Amino acid sequence: ELVEKASAEFQTGMLAGKRVVITAGPTREAIDPVRYISNHSSGKMGYALAQACAEAGAICTLISGPTQLNCPPHCQRIDVESAQQMHEAALKAVNDCDIFIATAAVADFRPLQAADQKIKKQADSDTMTLEMVKNPDILADVANSQQRPFCVGFAAETQDVERYARGKLERKNLNMVIANDVSQQGIGFNSDDNQVLIVDAKGSKALDKLSKAELARHLIREISERFQKAD
Amino acid sequence: ELVEKASAEFQTGMLAGKRVVITAGPTREAIDPVRYISNHSSGKMGYALAQACAEAGAICTLISGPTQLNCPPHCQRIDVESAQQMHEAALKAVNDCDIFIATAAVADFRPLQAADQKIKKQADSDTMTLEMVKNPDILADVANSQQRPFCVGFAAETQDVERYARGKLERKNLNMVIANDVSQQGIGFNSDDNQVLIVDAKGSKALDKLSKAELARHLIREISERFQKAD
Numbered sequence: 001e002l003v004e005k006a007s008a009e010f011q012t013g014m015l016a017g018k019r020v021v022i023t024a025g026p027t028r029e030a031i032d033p034v035r036y037i038s039n040h041s042s043g044k045m046g047y048a049l050a051q052a053c054a055e056a057g058a059i060c061t062l063i064s065g066p067t068q069l070n071c072p073p074h075c076q077r078i079d080v081e082s083a084q085q086m087h088e089a090a091l092k093a094v095n096d097c098d099i100f101i102a103t104a105a106v107a108d109f110r111p112l113q114a115a116d117q118k119i120k121k122q123a124d125s126d127t128m129t130l131e132m133v134k135n136p137d138i139l140a141d142v143a144n145s146q147q148r149p150f151c152v153g154f155a156a157e158t159q160d161v162e163r164y165a166r167g168k169l170e171r172k173n174l175n176m177v178i179a180n181d182v183s184q185q186g187i188g189f190n191s192d193d194n195q196v197l198i199v200d201a202k203g204s205k206a207l208d209k210l211s212k213a214e215l216a217r218h219l220i221r222e223i224s225e226r227f228q229k230a231d
Numbered sequence: 232e233l234v235e236k237a238s239a240e241f242q243t244g245m246l247a248g249k250r251v252v253i254t255a256g257p258t259r260e261a262i263d264p265v266r267y268i269s270n271h272s273s274g275k276m277g278y279a280l281a282q283a284c285a286e287a288g289a290i291c292t293l294i295s296g297p298t299q300l301n302c303p304p305h306c307q308r309i310d311v312e313s314a315q316q317m318h319e320a321a322l323k324a325v326n327d328c329d330i331f332i333a334t335a336a337v338a339d340f341r342p343l344q345a346a347d348q349k350i351k352k353q354a355d356s357d358t359m360t361l362e363m364v365k366n367p368d369i370l371a372d373v374a375n376s377q378q379r380p381f382c383v384g385f386a387a388e389t390q391d392v393e394r395y396a397r398g399k400l401e402r403k404n405l406n407m408v409i410a411n412d413v414s415q416q417g418i419g420f421n422s423d424d425n426q427v428l429i430v431d432a433k434g435s436k437a438l439d440k441l442s443k444a445e446l447a448r449h450l451i452r453e454i455s456e457r458f459q460k461a462d
Contacts, residue, residue, distance in 0.1 A: 033389055033414060034336070035270045037262070068299065105265070109359045117389045128340045130361040158264055158348045183264065 014224045016057035021093045022050050023104035025065035027083045032115035041105035043067035048216035050075045063089045083107050083135035090138050100149040102139040140172045150227045152176045158183040165199040176200045245455045247288035252324045253281050254335035256296035258314045263346035272336035274298035279447035281306045294320045314338050314366035321369050331380040333370040371403045381458045383407045389414040396430040407431045
Protein backbone atom coordinates (compact mmCIF):
# COMPACT_ATOMS: atom_id res chain seq x y z
CA GLU A 1 0.00 0.00 0.00
CA LEU A 2 2.85 2.37 0.93
CA VAL A 3 4.59 1.44 -2.30
CA GLU A 4 1.45 2.17 -4.28
CA LYS A 5 1.06 5.52 -2.51
CA ALA A 6 4.69 6.45 -3.17
CA SER A 7 4.25 5.31 -6.73
CA ALA A 8 1.11 7.46 -7.17
CA GLU A 9 2.88 10.50 -5.71
CA PHE A 10 5.68 9.96 -8.15
CA GLN A 11 3.35 10.28 -11.11
CA THR A 12 4.55 13.82 -11.75
CA GLY A 13 4.52 13.52 -15.50
CA MET A 14 8.05 14.90 -15.49
CA LEU A 15 8.91 12.64 -18.43
CA ALA A 16 5.46 12.79 -20.07
CA GLY A 17 5.69 11.57 -23.65
CA LYS A 18 9.48 11.21 -23.57
CA ARG A 19 10.87 8.04 -25.07
CA VAL A 20 13.31 6.22 -22.80
CA VAL A 21 15.29 3.10 -23.71
CA ILE A 22 16.83 1.11 -20.85
CA THR A 23 19.14 -1.91 -21.11
CA ALA A 24 19.07 -4.33 -18.17
CA GLY A 25 20.35 -7.65 -16.86
CA PRO A 26 23.40 -9.67 -17.81
CA THR A 27 24.32 -10.93 -21.26
CA ARG A 28 25.21 -14.53 -22.05
CA GLU A 29 28.06 -15.24 -24.45
CA ALA A 30 27.92 -18.75 -25.89
CA ILE A 31 31.01 -20.94 -25.67
CA ASP A 32 29.11 -23.84 -27.28
CA PRO A 33 25.42 -24.93 -27.23
CA VAL A 34 25.73 -25.86 -23.54
CA ARG A 35 28.20 -23.44 -21.95
CA TYR A 36 28.29 -19.67 -21.69
CA ILE A 37 29.99 -16.76 -19.96
CA SER A 38 27.72 -14.50 -17.89
CA ASN A 39 27.77 -12.32 -14.79
CA HIS A 40 25.93 -11.76 -11.52
CA SER A 41 23.62 -8.94 -12.69
CA SER A 42 20.03 -9.60 -11.58
CA GLY A 43 18.48 -6.84 -13.72
CA LYS A 44 16.73 -5.37 -10.64
CA MET A 45 18.16 -1.84 -11.00
CA GLY A 46 17.22 -1.58 -14.69
CA TYR A 47 13.72 -2.94 -14.13
CA ALA A 48 13.19 -0.52 -11.21
CA LEU A 49 14.29 2.37 -13.44
CA ALA A 50 11.91 1.22 -16.18
CA GLN A 51 9.06 1.19 -13.69
CA ALA A 52 9.98 4.66 -12.36
CA CYS A 53 10.21 5.95 -15.96
CA ALA A 54 6.75 4.65 -16.81
CA GLU A 55 5.39 6.20 -13.60
CA ALA A 56 6.94 9.53 -14.63
CA GLY A 57 4.99 9.36 -17.88
CA ALA A 58 7.72 8.13 -20.24
CA ILE A 59 7.23 5.67 -23.09
CA CYS A 60 9.71 3.07 -21.91
CA THR A 61 11.44 0.27 -23.84
CA LEU A 62 13.38 -2.27 -21.76
CA ILE A 63 16.04 -4.26 -23.65
CA SER A 64 16.74 -7.14 -21.30
CA GLY A 65 19.19 -10.00 -21.02
CA PRO A 66 18.07 -13.21 -19.22
CA THR A 67 16.55 -12.37 -15.82
CA GLN A 68 13.95 -13.81 -13.45
CA LEU A 69 11.95 -10.56 -13.41
CA ASN A 70 8.57 -9.57 -14.83
CA CYS A 71 8.30 -6.64 -17.20
CA PRO A 72 7.00 -3.56 -15.29
CA PRO A 73 3.52 -2.29 -16.30
CA HIS A 74 3.35 0.04 -19.31
CA CYS A 75 6.83 -0.87 -20.53
CA GLN A 76 7.71 -2.75 -23.70
CA ARG A 77 10.31 -5.46 -23.23
CA ILE A 78 12.68 -6.77 -25.91
CA ASP A 79 14.43 -10.00 -24.82
CA VAL A 80 18.00 -10.65 -25.89
CA GLU A 81 20.79 -13.03 -24.84
CA SER A 82 24.17 -11.88 -26.15
CA ALA A 83 25.91 -8.50 -26.24
CA GLN A 84 25.69 -8.52 -30.04
CA GLN A 85 21.90 -9.01 -29.88
CA MET A 86 21.61 -6.23 -27.29
CA HIS A 87 23.75 -3.94 -29.45
CA GLU A 88 21.52 -4.53 -32.46
CA ALA A 89 18.31 -3.97 -30.47
CA ALA A 90 19.70 -0.81 -28.84
CA LEU A 91 20.84 0.84 -32.08
CA LYS A 92 17.46 0.09 -33.61
CA ALA A 93 15.50 1.48 -30.64
CA VAL A 94 17.69 4.57 -30.35
CA ASN A 95 16.47 5.98 -33.67
CA ASP A 96 13.43 7.12 -31.78
CA CYS A 97 14.64 7.88 -28.27
CA ASP A 98 15.15 10.89 -25.97
CA ILE A 99 17.02 9.25 -23.10
CA PHE A 100 19.16 6.08 -23.15
CA ILE A 101 20.02 4.44 -19.81
CA ALA A 102 22.51 1.57 -19.94
CA THR A 103 22.22 -0.52 -16.78
CA ALA A 104 22.93 -3.89 -18.40
CA ALA A 105 26.09 -5.70 -17.35
CA VAL A 106 27.27 -6.39 -20.89
CA ALA A 107 30.08 -8.89 -21.40
CA ASP A 108 33.16 -7.02 -22.60
CA PHE A 109 34.38 -10.11 -24.47
CA ARG A 110 32.80 -13.09 -26.19
CA PRO A 111 34.38 -16.37 -27.29
CA LEU A 112 35.99 -15.92 -30.72
CA GLN A 113 33.95 -18.80 -32.08
CA ALA A 114 30.87 -20.33 -30.49
CA ALA A 115 31.16 -24.05 -31.27
CA ASP A 116 28.17 -25.67 -33.03
CA GLN A 117 28.59 -28.85 -31.01
CA LYS A 118 29.39 -29.35 -27.35
CA ILE A 119 33.16 -29.13 -26.92
CA LYS A 120 34.44 -32.51 -25.70
CA LYS A 121 36.92 -32.72 -22.88
CA GLN A 122 40.25 -34.02 -24.20
CA ALA A 123 41.53 -36.77 -21.92
CA ASP A 124 45.15 -35.81 -22.59
CA SER A 125 44.82 -32.10 -21.92
CA ASP A 126 44.70 -30.53 -18.46
CA THR A 127 44.35 -27.01 -19.75
CA MET A 128 42.23 -25.18 -22.26
CA THR A 129 42.59 -21.75 -23.79
CA LEU A 130 39.53 -19.74 -24.59
CA GLU A 131 40.24 -17.06 -27.18
CA MET A 132 37.90 -14.10 -26.84
CA VAL A 133 37.21 -10.95 -28.85
CA LYS A 134 35.88 -7.62 -27.69
CA ASN A 135 32.14 -7.05 -27.96
CA PRO A 136 30.80 -3.85 -29.51
CA ASP A 137 30.47 -1.02 -26.94
CA ILE A 138 26.70 -0.48 -26.92
CA LEU A 139 26.67 2.74 -24.91
CA ALA A 140 29.58 4.34 -26.78
CA ASP A 141 27.95 3.49 -30.12
CA VAL A 142 24.63 4.99 -28.97
CA ALA A 143 26.42 8.12 -27.65
CA ASN A 144 28.15 8.50 -31.04
CA SER A 145 25.07 7.82 -33.16
CA GLN A 146 23.63 10.57 -35.38
CA GLN A 147 20.43 11.03 -33.37
CA ARG A 148 22.27 11.00 -30.08
CA PRO A 149 19.92 10.73 -27.07
CA PHE A 150 20.76 11.94 -23.54
CA CYS A 151 23.10 9.12 -22.43
CA VAL A 152 23.33 7.67 -18.93
CA GLY A 153 25.85 4.93 -18.06
CA PHE A 154 26.21 2.69 -15.05
CA ALA A 155 29.54 1.58 -13.61
CA ALA A 156 29.80 -1.44 -11.33
CA GLU A 157 33.24 -1.37 -9.81
CA THR A 158 35.16 -3.16 -7.09
CA GLN A 159 37.76 -0.41 -6.50
CA ASP A 160 38.47 3.26 -7.30
CA VAL A 161 34.78 3.77 -8.06
CA GLU A 162 34.79 7.53 -8.71
CA ARG A 163 37.92 7.51 -10.83
CA TYR A 164 36.64 4.71 -13.10
CA ALA A 165 33.21 6.35 -13.35
CA ARG A 166 34.67 9.69 -14.46
CA GLY A 167 36.91 7.91 -16.94
CA LYS A 168 33.83 6.22 -18.41
CA LEU A 169 31.92 9.53 -18.58
CA GLU A 170 34.70 11.22 -20.57
CA ARG A 171 35.84 8.30 -22.72
CA LYS A 172 32.32 7.44 -23.89
CA ASN A 173 31.07 11.03 -24.12
CA LEU A 174 28.15 10.49 -21.70
CA ASN A 175 25.86 12.93 -19.88
CA MET A 176 25.91 11.06 -16.57
CA VAL A 177 27.45 7.99 -14.98
CA ILE A 178 25.83 6.29 -11.99
CA ALA A 179 28.45 4.28 -10.13
CA ASN A 180 28.43 1.77 -7.33
CA ASP A 181 30.88 -0.43 -5.50
CA VAL A 182 29.75 -4.04 -6.04
CA SER A 183 32.37 -5.36 -3.62
CA GLN A 184 30.30 -3.98 -0.71
CA GLN A 185 27.89 -6.42 0.94
CA GLY A 186 24.20 -5.62 0.71
CA ILE A 187 24.29 -3.30 -2.29
CA GLY A 188 24.72 -3.87 -6.00
CA PHE A 189 24.30 -7.16 -7.85
CA ASN A 190 21.32 -9.20 -6.74
CA SER A 191 20.69 -7.01 -3.69
CA ASP A 192 17.43 -5.22 -3.11
CA ASP A 193 19.27 -2.10 -1.94
CA ASN A 194 21.75 0.08 -3.72
CA GLN A 195 23.96 3.06 -2.95
CA VAL A 196 25.37 5.11 -5.77
CA LEU A 197 27.46 8.06 -6.79
CA ILE A 198 26.24 10.31 -9.61
CA VAL A 199 29.09 11.61 -11.74
CA ASP A 200 28.64 14.26 -14.44
CA ALA A 201 30.66 17.08 -16.00
CA LYS A 202 29.84 19.39 -13.08
CA GLY A 203 30.90 17.10 -10.25
CA SER A 204 29.95 14.09 -8.14
CA LYS A 205 26.95 13.55 -5.87
CA ALA A 206 26.63 10.67 -3.42
CA LEU A 207 23.13 9.36 -2.68
CA ASP A 208 22.14 7.54 0.50
CA LYS A 209 21.56 3.79 0.55
CA LEU A 210 17.99 3.11 -0.60
CA SER A 211 15.89 0.27 -1.90
CA LYS A 212 16.30 -0.10 -5.66
CA ALA A 213 12.67 1.04 -6.17
CA GLU A 214 13.18 4.25 -4.16
CA LEU A 215 16.61 4.86 -5.64
CA ALA A 216 15.14 4.45 -9.15
CA ARG A 217 12.70 7.32 -8.49
CA HIS A 218 15.49 9.55 -7.18
CA LEU A 219 17.61 8.73 -10.20
CA ILE A 220 14.79 9.38 -12.68
CA ARG A 221 14.38 12.80 -11.04
CA GLU A 222 18.14 13.50 -11.31
CA ILE A 223 18.19 12.28 -14.91
CA SER A 224 15.07 14.25 -15.81
CA GLU A 225 16.44 17.53 -14.41
CA ARG A 226 19.73 17.18 -16.31
CA PHE A 227 17.91 16.08 -19.48
CA GLN A 228 15.66 19.15 -19.42
CA LYS A 229 18.64 21.49 -18.99
CA ALA A 230 20.47 19.77 -21.84
CA ASP A 231 17.47 19.68 -24.16
CA GLU B 232 -4.30 -34.32 -7.54
CA LEU B 233 -3.23 -36.75 -10.26
CA VAL B 234 0.39 -36.02 -9.43
CA GLU B 235 -0.25 -36.69 -5.75
CA LYS B 236 -2.02 -39.95 -6.63
CA ALA B 237 0.84 -41.06 -8.89
CA SER B 238 3.24 -40.00 -6.19
CA ALA B 239 1.37 -42.03 -3.54
CA GLU B 240 1.31 -45.10 -5.80
CA PHE B 241 5.03 -44.75 -6.26
CA GLN B 242 5.66 -45.06 -2.54
CA THR B 243 6.78 -48.64 -2.98
CA GLY B 244 9.55 -48.48 -0.43
CA MET B 245 11.85 -50.00 -3.02
CA LEU B 246 14.70 -47.86 -1.72
CA ALA B 247 13.60 -47.92 1.93
CA GLY B 248 16.45 -46.80 4.15
CA LYS B 249 18.95 -46.59 1.29
CA ARG B 250 21.16 -43.53 1.21
CA VAL B 251 21.19 -41.77 -2.15
CA VAL B 252 23.34 -38.74 -3.05
CA ILE B 253 22.34 -36.74 -6.13
CA THR B 254 24.24 -33.84 -7.70
CA ALA B 255 22.13 -31.35 -9.66
CA GLY B 256 22.17 -28.06 -11.53
CA PRO B 257 25.01 -26.18 -13.18
CA THR B 258 28.23 -25.04 -11.58
CA ARG B 259 29.58 -21.52 -11.77
CA GLU B 260 33.30 -20.97 -12.29
CA ALA B 261 34.42 -17.49 -11.28
CA ILE B 262 36.44 -15.42 -13.76
CA ASP B 263 36.47 -12.47 -11.33
CA PRO B 264 34.02 -11.19 -8.66
CA VAL B 265 31.54 -10.22 -11.39
CA ARG B 266 31.91 -12.72 -14.24
CA TYR B 267 31.60 -16.49 -14.41
CA ILE B 268 31.33 -19.44 -16.76
CA SER B 269 28.18 -21.55 -16.43
CA ASN B 270 25.81 -23.67 -18.51
CA HIS B 271 22.13 -24.07 -19.33
CA SER B 272 21.33 -26.80 -16.78
CA SER B 273 18.15 -25.96 -14.86
CA GLY B 274 18.54 -28.70 -12.25
CA LYS B 275 15.02 -30.01 -12.99
CA MET B 276 16.07 -33.61 -13.74
CA GLY B 277 18.17 -33.93 -10.58
CA TYR B 278 15.47 -32.39 -8.38
CA ALA B 279 12.84 -34.71 -9.91
CA LEU B 280 15.08 -37.72 -9.19
CA ALA B 281 15.58 -36.53 -5.60
CA GLN B 282 11.81 -36.32 -5.15
CA ALA B 283 11.28 -39.79 -6.67
CA CYS B 284 14.04 -41.18 -4.42
CA ALA B 285 12.44 -39.76 -1.31
CA GLU B 286 9.05 -41.18 -2.43
CA ALA B 287 10.71 -44.58 -2.85
CA GLY B 288 11.83 -44.41 0.78
CA ALA B 289 15.45 -43.36 0.32
CA ILE B 290 17.36 -40.95 2.54
CA CYS B 291 18.27 -38.42 -0.10
CA THR B 292 20.99 -35.74 -0.15
CA LEU B 293 20.88 -33.25 -2.99
CA ILE B 294 24.14 -31.42 -3.73
CA SER B 295 23.01 -28.51 -5.87
CA GLY B 296 24.57 -25.75 -7.92
CA PRO B 297 22.65 -22.46 -8.35
CA THR B 298 19.07 -23.15 -9.49
CA GLN B 299 15.65 -21.53 -9.17
CA LEU B 300 14.12 -24.70 -7.67
CA ASN B 301 12.86 -25.59 -4.19
CA CYS B 302 14.30 -28.57 -2.35
CA PRO B 303 11.87 -31.52 -2.62
CA PRO B 304 10.23 -32.68 0.65
CA HIS B 305 12.23 -35.08 2.83
CA CYS B 306 15.51 -34.33 1.05
CA GLN B 307 18.54 -32.57 2.49
CA ARG B 308 20.06 -29.96 0.21
CA ILE B 309 23.69 -28.82 0.23
CA ASP B 310 24.21 -25.65 -1.84
CA VAL B 311 27.43 -25.18 -3.79
CA GLU B 312 28.63 -22.90 -6.60
CA SER B 313 31.80 -24.21 -8.20
CA ALA B 314 32.89 -27.66 -9.39
CA GLN B 315 35.55 -27.73 -6.67
CA GLN B 316 32.93 -27.08 -3.97
CA MET B 317 30.68 -29.77 -5.46
CA HIS B 318 33.61 -32.22 -5.56
CA GLU B 319 34.38 -31.61 -1.90
CA ALA B 320 30.72 -31.98 -0.84
CA ALA B 321 30.29 -35.16 -2.93
CA LEU B 322 33.38 -36.94 -1.59
CA LYS B 323 32.30 -36.09 1.95
CA ALA B 324 28.71 -37.32 1.42
CA VAL B 325 29.81 -40.48 -0.35
CA ASN B 326 31.39 -41.93 2.79
CA ASP B 327 27.91 -42.88 3.80
CA CYS B 328 26.07 -43.62 0.56
CA ASP B 329 24.56 -46.57 -1.33
CA ILE B 330 23.75 -44.93 -4.65
CA PHE B 331 25.38 -41.88 -6.25
CA ILE B 332 23.54 -40.19 -9.13
CA ALA B 333 25.45 -37.44 -10.94
CA THR B 334 23.01 -35.26 -12.86
CA ALA B 335 24.86 -31.96 -12.36
CA ALA B 336 26.28 -30.27 -15.43
CA VAL B 337 29.72 -29.71 -13.94
CA ALA B 338 32.09 -27.33 -15.72
CA ASP B 339 34.98 -29.37 -17.17
CA PHE B 340 37.31 -26.38 -16.88
CA ARG B 341 37.66 -23.36 -14.61
CA PRO B 342 39.69 -20.18 -15.09
CA LEU B 343 43.28 -20.77 -13.96
CA GLN B 344 43.05 -17.82 -11.60
CA ALA B 345 39.88 -16.11 -10.43
CA ALA B 346 40.82 -12.43 -10.18
CA ASP B 347 40.18 -10.70 -6.83
CA GLN B 348 39.12 -7.50 -8.57
CA LYS B 349 36.96 -6.97 -11.62
CA ILE B 350 39.17 -7.36 -14.70
CA LYS B 351 39.26 -4.03 -16.56
CA LYS B 352 38.85 -3.90 -20.29
CA GLN B 353 42.12 -2.78 -21.90
CA ALA B 354 41.40 -0.04 -24.44
CA ASP B 355 44.29 -1.16 -26.64
CA SER B 356 43.40 -4.84 -26.78
CA ASP B 357 40.68 -6.32 -28.98
CA THR B 358 41.25 -9.86 -27.78
CA MET B 359 41.60 -11.62 -24.48
CA THR B 360 42.85 -15.09 -23.65
CA LEU B 361 41.30 -16.99 -20.80
CA GLU B 362 43.57 -19.75 -19.54
CA MET B 363 41.61 -22.59 -17.97
CA VAL B 364 42.50 -25.75 -16.06
CA LYS B 365 40.59 -29.00 -15.79
CA ASN B 366 38.25 -29.41 -12.84
CA PRO B 367 38.35 -32.61 -10.76
CA ASP B 368 36.10 -35.34 -12.20
CA ILE B 369 33.54 -35.74 -9.39
CA LEU B 370 31.87 -38.90 -10.69
CA ALA B 371 35.13 -40.68 -11.57
CA ASP B 372 36.55 -39.85 -8.13
CA VAL B 373 33.40 -41.17 -6.43
CA ALA B 374 33.48 -44.34 -8.58
CA ASN B 375 37.11 -44.89 -7.59
CA SER B 376 36.66 -44.14 -3.90
CA GLN B 377 37.21 -46.87 -1.31
CA GLN B 378 33.57 -47.16 -0.27
CA ARG B 379 32.37 -47.10 -3.84
CA PRO B 380 28.56 -46.66 -4.12
CA PHE B 381 26.45 -47.80 -7.09
CA CYS B 382 27.32 -45.07 -9.61
CA VAL B 383 24.95 -43.53 -12.15
CA GLY B 384 26.12 -40.90 -14.63
CA PHE B 385 24.23 -38.59 -16.96
CA ALA B 386 25.46 -37.59 -20.40
CA ALA B 387 24.09 -34.51 -22.16
CA GLU B 388 25.28 -34.70 -25.74
CA THR B 389 24.63 -32.93 -29.00
CA GLN B 390 25.78 -35.76 -31.29
CA ASP B 391 26.67 -39.51 -31.25
CA VAL B 392 24.75 -39.86 -27.99
CA GLU B 393 25.05 -43.63 -27.50
CA ARG B 394 28.73 -43.81 -28.41
CA TYR B 395 29.67 -41.02 -25.98
CA ALA B 396 27.49 -42.51 -23.23
CA ARG B 397 29.12 -45.94 -23.53
CA GLY B 398 32.55 -44.33 -23.56
CA LYS B 399 31.67 -42.53 -20.32
CA LEU B 400 30.35 -45.75 -18.72
CA GLU B 401 33.60 -47.61 -19.42
CA ARG B 402 36.11 -44.81 -18.88
CA LYS B 403 34.67 -43.81 -15.49
CA ASN B 404 33.83 -47.35 -14.36
CA LEU B 405 30.10 -46.63 -13.83
CA ASN B 406 27.10 -48.91 -13.32
CA MET B 407 24.76 -46.97 -15.60
CA VAL B 408 24.75 -43.94 -17.85
CA ILE B 409 21.55 -42.09 -18.68
CA ALA B 410 22.02 -40.13 -21.88
CA ASN B 411 20.06 -37.55 -23.78
CA ASP B 412 20.44 -35.42 -26.87
CA VAL B 413 20.27 -31.78 -25.71
CA SER B 414 20.29 -30.50 -29.29
CA GLN B 415 16.69 -31.70 -29.70
CA GLN B 416 13.98 -29.13 -29.06
CA GLY B 417 11.62 -29.76 -26.15
CA ILE B 418 13.80 -32.16 -24.18
CA GLY B 419 16.87 -31.70 -22.03
CA PHE B 420 18.13 -28.46 -20.50
CA ASN B 421 15.41 -26.26 -19.07
CA SER B 422 12.61 -28.35 -20.61
CA ASP B 423 9.89 -29.99 -18.56
CA ASP B 424 10.11 -33.15 -20.66
CA ASN B 425 12.99 -35.48 -21.28
CA GLN B 426 13.74 -38.54 -23.40
CA VAL B 427 16.68 -40.72 -22.51
CA LEU B 428 18.70 -43.78 -23.34
CA ILE B 429 19.86 -46.05 -20.52
CA VAL B 430 23.29 -47.53 -21.19
CA ASP B 431 24.85 -50.24 -19.01
CA ALA B 432 27.22 -53.18 -19.42
CA LYS B 433 24.39 -55.37 -20.74
CA GLY B 434 23.12 -53.04 -23.46
CA SER B 435 21.06 -49.96 -24.20
CA LYS B 436 17.40 -49.23 -23.51
CA ALA B 437 15.51 -46.24 -24.95
CA LEU B 438 12.67 -44.78 -22.86
CA ASP B 439 9.75 -42.83 -24.31
CA LYS B 440 9.52 -39.06 -23.95
CA LEU B 441 8.00 -38.28 -20.55
CA SER B 442 7.69 -35.37 -18.14
CA LYS B 443 10.78 -35.13 -15.94
CA ALA B 444 8.66 -36.13 -12.89
CA GLU B 445 7.37 -39.32 -14.57
CA LEU B 446 10.73 -40.10 -16.10
CA ALA B 447 12.36 -39.72 -12.67
CA ARG B 448 10.10 -42.46 -11.26
CA HIS B 449 10.90 -44.78 -14.18
CA LEU B 450 14.60 -44.12 -13.74
CA ILE B 451 14.52 -44.72 -9.98
CA ARG B 452 12.85 -48.07 -10.71
CA GLU B 453 15.53 -48.94 -13.31
CA ILE B 454 18.31 -47.82 -10.97
CA SER B 455 16.79 -49.68 -8.02
CA GLU B 456 16.50 -52.96 -9.94
CA ARG B 457 20.12 -52.83 -11.11
CA PHE B 458 21.32 -51.71 -7.65
CA GLN B 459 19.62 -54.69 -5.97
CA LYS B 460 21.19 -57.15 -8.44
CA ALA B 461 24.61 -55.59 -7.91
CA ASP B 462 24.33 -55.41 -4.14
